[in-house]
Amino acid sequence: MQVGPQLPDRTTTAVVGLISHNDETAYRREISHLEVWCQENHLLLNVSKTKELIVDFRKQQRSLHPLLISGSEVESVDTFRYLGVTISQDLTWTQHITTTVKKARQRLYLLRRLRDFKLPLRVLKNFYTCTIDSILCGSITMWMGNCTKQDLLALKRVVRSAARTTRTTLPNLQDIYVERCRSRAKRSHPAHSLFSPLPSGRRFRCLRTKTERLKKSFFPLAVHLLNSEH
Template sequence: QRLYHLRRLRDFKLPSQVLKTFYTCTIESVLTGSITSWFGNSTMQDRRALQRVVRSAESTIYTELPNLQDIYSARKIMKDLKHPNNGLFSLLRSGKRFSSLKANTERMRRSFFPQAIRSSNQETPR
């Protein structure tokens, strides 16, 4: 039902950044609510169904969105202080957003950790 509203906004020719913000606030927040507790125990069929919603939103917005597996992994790493990659998720002085990793190449920019940090920063309220 929320995808309907996303499509309506697209039909009004809103910029893709506005559509992505709407997706993050309304659709992704519902999909990822307490993801660390339920995603690990979900079946592949359930994961595919949820990922289908993300892919549908991607085609509506015409931009790449983080998949649910990446969001789940990033949230697990951020909460586990003993995880070897936890240090990559360092908060800025404001305590609200994570510091971005410097990516010299497109390959690095598209790798897991920079994307996880970007998606986490997009979720934080400003």
């Protein structure tokens, strides 16, 4: 379950809580702590912009009591955009990919216009890297592992269209994804210290995964990539 309270015209924050055995106490306690913290620091939560996203994969789902902040009910939503990534309650990425592809195609038009003005291919490729590739690859280590085939085809079509326009070979998104996973796992991921090395010290312990969704997520893939180097 995720809640995204917004402080008016200032910052956006998120509270993540776990409801176990149908007990909402710990989750609602976190929300209460946030309310108290805001009051003590002279901040006002904008309840009208606050959304609640519920992730529930149980076969028998039960409705939860409405979430109240300062006496006002928080709206429950199916998708929530946070730090540029659209998160769905079923943890699929189709909505995020649809939005990403739409934005990238809008910039493809600008790329074609620049080509019509006879700009050098080097400039066209730089424009692609800065304005289109940056959109396609935003937070790619988070979502690409669990993309559907249709989503991947939509992304590849954008890259192929840009390659025809620039008349150059552009980086493959799959290669970018693998390289960024490997790079983040080595040094820049904040949870790098959580990787558990084997007694040999050369390889990391593989994570146990019970679902395909977890198997294709960042941590199992990162461990696989690091181990493949030895």
